[in-house]
Amino acid sequence: MNMPAARMGQITRNRLYEKIASLLLKKIIKSEMQVGEKLPTERNLALHFQVNRSTVREALKKLESLDVIEIRHGDGVYVKNYLESPSLELINAVFYLDNTLDTDILMTLLEVRRILVPEMAFIAAQNRSEEHLKKLEEIVFHSPDMPVLIRDMKVHHTIALASGNILYLILLNFFNGFFVDFGHLYFDIPENAERSVQFHKDVYEAIKHADSGRAREVMLDVLLYAEQAIRSYIQTLKEKGEGA
Amino acid sequence: MNMPAARMGQITRNRLYEKIASLLLKKIIKSEMQVGEKLPTERNLALHFQVNRSTVREALKKLESLDVIEIRHGDGVYVKNYLESPSLELINAVFYLDNTLDTDILMTLLEVRRILVPEMAFIAAQNRSEEHLKKLEEIVFHSPDMPVLIRDMKVHHTIALASGNILYLILLNFFNGFFVDFGHLYFDIPENAERSVQFHKDVYEAIKHADSGRAREVMLDVLLYAEQAIRSYIQTLKEKGEGA
DNA sequence: ATGCATTAATTGGTCGGACCACCCGACCAA
DNA sequence: TTGGTCGGGTGGTCCGACCAATTAATGCAT
Numbered sequence: 292m293n294m295p296a297a298r299m300g301q302i303t304r305n306r307l308y309e310k311i312a313s314l315l316l317k318k319i320i321k322s323e324m325q326v327g328e329k330l331p332t333e334r335n336l337a338l339h340f341q342v343n344r345s346t347v348r349e350a351l352k353k354l355e356s357l358d359v360i361e362i363r364h365g366d367g368v369y370v371k372n373y374l375e376s377p378s379l380e381l382i383n384a385v386f387y388l389d390n391t392l393d394t395d396i397l398m399t400l401l402e403v404r405r406i407l408v409p410e411m412a413f414i415a416a417q418n419r420s421e422e423h424l425k426k427l428e429e430i431v432f433h434s435p436d437m438p439v440l441i442r443d444m445k446v447h448h449t450i451a452l453a454s455g456n457i458l459y460l461i462l463l464n465f466f467n468g469f470f471v472d473f474g475h476l477y478f479d480i481p482e483n484a485e486r487s488v489q490f491h492k493d494v495y496e497a498i499k500h501a502d503s504g505r506a507r508e509v510m511l512d513v514l515l516y517a518e519q520a521i522r523s524y525i526q527t528l529k530e531k532g533e534g535a
Numbered sequence: 536m537n538m539p540a541a542r543m544g545q546i547t548r549n550r551l552y553e554k555i556a557s558l559l560l561k562k563i564i565k566s567e568m569q570v571g572e573k574l575p576t577e578r579n580l581a582l583h584f585q586v587n588r589s590t591v592r593e594a595l596k597k598l599e600s601l602d603v604i605e606i607r608h609g610d611g612v613y614v615k616n617y618l619e620s621p622s623l624e625l626i627n628a629v630f631y632l633d634n635t636l637d638t639d640i641l642m643t644l645l646e647v648r649r650i651l652v653p654e655m656a657f658i659a660a661q662n663r664s665e666e667h668l669k670k671l672e673e674i675v676f677h678s679p680d681m682p683v684l685i686r687d688m689k690v691h692h693t694i695a696l697a698s699g700n701i702l703y704l705i706l707l708n709f710f711n712g713f714f715v716d717f718g719h720l721y722f723d724i725p726e727n728a729e730r731s732v733q734f735h736k737d738v739y740e741a742i743k744h745a746d747s748g749r750a751r752e753v754m755l756d757v758l759l760y761a762e763q764a765i766r767s768y769i770q771t772l773k774e775k776g777e778g779a
Numbered sequence: 780a781t782g783c784a785t786t787a788a789t790t791g792g793t794c795g796g797a798c799c800a801c802c803c804g805a806c807c808a809a
Numbered sequence: 810t811t812g813g814t815c816g817g818g819t820g821g822t823c824c825g826a827c828c829a830a831t832t833a834a835t836g837c838a839t
Binding site: 306396 | 550589592593596608618619620621623625626629643644646651654658692696701702704705708709
């Protein structure tokens with residue numbers, strides 16, 4: 292499946308240093324470099340890629356932020372075990388490494404989302420302030436021109452805010468990042484869009500009445516529904532792929 | 536509470552560009568700059584901080600990876616809404632912004648961990664391979680010299696690997712990052728260390744017999760226990776703080 | 780021979796200044 | 810009004826130099 296250019300950009304935009312970073316990352320992820328192995332000098336890398344050392348440095352900084360390398364002043368650059376990285380962006384990078392999506396990873400995201408987001412709704416129903424409730428109402432009932440995809444993301448985002456837990460918020464933002472790419476595949480189907488509109492109303496009511504159990508239940512339902520839709524869509528893709 | 540230099544380093548090491556990044560981040564988080572506001576030119580920032588433009592650029596790259604700014608070629612640098620960032624490292628950055636820990640954030644981490652990690656153990660018990668089981672056995676039963684703190688982290692890490700879900704793994708790594716700093720406060724207490732040793736054995740047995748429900752239960756128990764210990768410890772800190 | 784201070788070489792970190800690529804607003808022409 | 814052009818400003822890349830930290834070789838004292 293081809294990716295929209297915008298998101299692919301995460302690490303393969305037109306910036307030279309991002310291309311370099313992507314090339315190096317690929318080598319690390321594909322285990323062409325061993326953990327603990329020393330990378331060539333910044334100067335040598337610059338020579339190898341035929342770019343300036345500054346550019347190499349910016350690429351290395353990128354990889355350092357992904358926690359896949361360690362830069363030691365006066366010593367060198369070493370490969371770290373990417374399986375010990377705490378960086379979510381690493382998932383993006385891997386996800387789009389070959390400009391094709393990894394459906395296995397997508398499944399893992401759905402799995403965690405199903406666990407996490409209903410609890411987030413549960414907490415949000417308990418903690419929500421009047422401001423959050425009002426904001427939610429505004430989105431759900433008074434934004435008729437807003438595309439369902441956008442509205443859905445905003446609903447989730449507002450619930451995350453209402454939970455008062457910054458970690459939920461960040462993870463929700465992370466999930467939403469994928470929606471930007473794939474959401475239309477889901478929301479373009481009228482049945483799914485209608486399902487979401489109903490969900491928005493239901494979850495609003497639950498949160499309004501601080502009915503945390505209900506909020507969790509409603510959230511879980513819609514996630515399971517969407518998950519099923521995505522699974523069958525991917526299944527379709529795979530069958531096509533095999534046929535080609 | 537003062538922080539160990541190693542971890543504070545995440546964004547305040549001795550590298551000049553990280554100090555610059557930290558200064559700018561502080562302004563953004565404290566909302567001294569509005570979302571959408573344009574930052575000064577790289578050249579002007581260099582002038583302002585009395586550093587080279589390259590250094591400023593590296594700092595900006597850091598902030599870009601935290602998703603708190605957007606750099607537009609030919610245009611400028613703009614402040615983004617950090618509440619929409621999907622970057623876990625942002626939590627670290629905020630956490631240690633003033634070289635003091637934010638106990639509220641710590642609570643949010645514990646909250647999410649309590650939801651997530653038991654499910655991870657559940658999945659791991661289902662998916663674990665013989666290799667993972669063997670690795671777990673090695674850690675739990677045949678590494679007598681390993682400090683309990685380290686052993687505990689490795690147990691969790693191995694379970695995350697066994698879950699086969701890279702997102703669980705990354706989040707677990709993220710949680711472990713905090714353990715490196717605070718774990719000793721917990722494991723230095725013999726009672727807690729013993730509790731963990733027992734947990735390691737229990738969870739190993741559950742995973743060995745692919746008893747996913749039991750694995751989840753065992754995991755939840757130990758997390759609740761640890762959470763309680765941490766809460767009371769923090770409570771102690773606060774009382775001292777008020778007394779001072 | 781051993782241990783430790785000194786030194787030299789290597790590597791990442793910072794600097795400064797130059798030029799390229801891109802964006803935008805002002806201005807002009809159709 | 811529309812469309813194109815151009816100029817100034819901004820980030821992106823480049824170059825070459827020097828600073829700072831690390832490491833390993835050196836050599837001296839024990």
